[in-house]
Amino acid sequence: MIERFERSLAGIAPYMAGAVARSRALFGPDWEEDFEKTLAPLFADDPDALEKAIKGYVRFALDATRLQKKFERDRVYAPKSYEEASSEVYHNEEYMNSLYIPGILLSHYLWKHHYNQLIYFRNTFAPLVKKSKTQEFCDIGIGSGFYSRQMLALGPEVRGKAFDISEPAVRYATHHLQRFGLLDRWEYELRDVVAVPPEAQWPFLVSVEVLEHLEDPTTFLRALRRMLRPGGHGFITAAITAPNADHIYLYNDSREVRDQLVEAGFQVLQFQEDIAYKPKKDEPVPRLAAFIVT
C-alpha cells in the first residue's frame, strides 16, 4: 500500500513526492509498518478513497504551508471567531470530507512532529493505560478518530467514548474504527462538553489538538478536568505557532498551554514539544506540545 500511496502522491503533487521517503528515512521500518497498517484497512479495497484522501492531504498541507508563510510575516492568526471556524470547517461536510479529515489522518504519519507526538503517546501514556485495571477513556475532539483507535489498540478491554461537535467528524471516525473492527468498544456523542458537561468521569482522557481551535481554551480545560476521574490521566496536546483554517487561539509558547492546564486544575506530569522542521533563520515554525496530566 505504501508504494501505491507514494506513486499516487507523486502523480497528484510532484512537489510532495519526497514526503514518504523523508518519513521513512527519519523513523525507519517501524514507521513503514505502522503506516502500512493504517493504509491497508482504510484504502486497500478502495482506490478511489485513497486518491481522494491524498488529494485532501495535498490541499490540507498546502493550505497550512501558505498560512505559515503569511504567519512568518504577520505573527498573528487571521482573526476568526469560533462560530466562523465552526461554520467554515466543522459543520462543512464537503470541506471536512474532502480536505480536513484526510489531511489530519495522513499528517499523523507524514509530518515529523505529528508522528513524534504519536511515539510519545505510545511510550509514555499508553503504559499508564495498559497497567490500569480500568481502561475506559473519553476522547474529546476526535478529528479522524485516530487517537481513539490508538487507545482501543492498547488492549481488548479498552473501551472509549468520544465527544465532538462535528457530524462529519463522528461519521468519519465511525467509518475509520469500523474498518479496524473496533466499533464494539467505542461510542460517540455529538455534544459540546463545555455547554453540556457530561456527568460521568473517566480514568483516561484524550484531547489532541483541540485547544488552538477555541476562543477560551481554559474553560474547555476546566470541562475536561471535570471529566477526568480523580487519580486519572489525560493526554492533552496543542499546536503552537501553527496557523490553520480553524486555528483561532495563538499559542506562542508551550508554557502558555501549561499555565492554562494548571489554571484549569490539572497537574502536569510530563510533556514533550517538537517542531515540524528546522527554521532557516529565526522564523516561527509549527510546533506541537503534548502533556500528560492528572
Add this chain to the structure above:
Amino acid sequence: MTREFLENIFREVFENEALVLRGDLSAKDVDGWDSFNHINLIVMLEESYKITFETEEIASMANVGDLITILRTKGIDVSL
C-alpha cells in the same frame, strides 16, 4: 505577459538562472521544488501578476502546463 517574465519568476524562486520552462516541467525536474517552494512560487506569481490562486488551483498545478492553463483562466496568456 511574456514567457520571459514567467521564466524569471521560476528562476528566482528556484535560484537557477539556467532554468528553461516547458509544459511538462514539474517538481521531479527541478531541484528544491518541494511544498515550501511550491508556495513560494505561488506567492511570487500572485504578487507579480496581481492575482489570487484558490487552494484547489494550487493543488492542481502538477507542472508548468497546468499553471499556464490556470493563468489563462485569469486572463493571463503565456506561450512557451
